[in-house]
């Protein structure tokens with residue numbers, strides 16, 4: 601039997617408890633959660649009540665990284681702490697699954713990618729939507745040429761009243777931004793993957809802060825402290841690529857829309873597609889045909905569980921991850937350009 605992969609989890613908040621710890625726990629034959637770390641004792645207490653068998657529980661991530669037994673680390677801290685912890689982990693010879701976005705900005709992201717290269721270790725980024733069976737099916741259709749040349753896409757992550765009432769999601773200093781860098785990145789990453797990661801060359805973006813600082817706006821994801829709100833609550837951007845393609849991206853924490861929506865729409869020369877729910881549309885025999893592929897086993901797989909399993913398999917089998925650090929960096933470069941474009945009121949080039 602192959603040796604079990606030993607995992608350390610850094611940051612014991614929402615995503616660690618909701619995704620990483622349950623995901624690793626489901627595959628005890630392949631991996632062991634060897635250590636858990638958080639700077640907050642109460643976060644550790646809450647988690648160890650649910651996971652009493654984790655052998656090492658620590659408050660300093662450097663102690664976790666010093667453990668020679670650990671092969672892979674999940675970085676589950678807020679965005680501002682991704683960069684240093686990931687670089688330290690890679691330097692300590694660990695493989696890293698870092699939550700999305702890769703970091704606060706592309707400068708940090710590039711340093712993380714370089715550190716992974718120098719260490720010869722895996723850097724996987726937590727864009728779990730890629731593991732959705734329907735998204736994987738759509739990718740197979742695309743790779744088989746069913747859409748032809750994809751020249752335009754619309755990516756949307758829109759919440760009606762969805763400012764998180766916990767954590768640091770409203771703090772620009774700790775998150776780098778609002779809905780764009782928190783949820784817009786998921787749909788942007790997915791769209792880039794569908795389109796085969798063309799090279800981005802420019803972005804024109806706008807951001808608005810119309811609701812977050814107000815005391816009279818209802819919260820459907822808890823009530824945030826409006827006096828501490830420093831991020832945008834809506835963002836939109838047009839992103840241009842070297843091959844002539846464009847993506848229109850929209851993301852909100854708050855918007856006066858009828859309903860939340862998360863979707864990617866792709867327009868290609870031989871077909872179009874919607875990701876949520878999956879459908880394809882093509883012209884055939886002088887008619888228009890739309891169809892909804894049915895997936896063996898259904899579409900109900902937990903994408904987070906699949907993500908942890910894939911990370912463990914990449915470590916064990918020495919495989920390249922589905923979501924690479926370089927691809928996470930591309931998203932960060934686009935984020936930087938959108939925020940800069942919004943500040944400057946003009947299109948910004950992406951190097």
Ligand SMILES: NC(=O)c1ccc[n+]([C@@H]2O[C@H](COP(=O)([O-])OP(=O)(O)OC[C@H]3O[C@@H](n4cnc5c(N)ncnc54)[C@H](O)[C@@H]3O)[C@@H](O)[C@H]2O)c1
Pocket residue numbers: 610611612613614615616637638639640643659661676677678679681699700701726727728766767768782
């Ligand atoms: N993939 C997804 O769908 C998804 C969903 C939610 C959050 N996330 C990402 O996960 C990350 C964390 O989000 P969250 O919702 O879990 O936040 P959270 O605030 O609930 O938890 C973060 C935890 O990290 C701890 N922490 C901070 N600095 C630390 C350090 N130096 N060492 C150890 N622990 C430290 C905090 O004390 C806190 O307990 C963010 O980057 C977020 O974007 C991803």
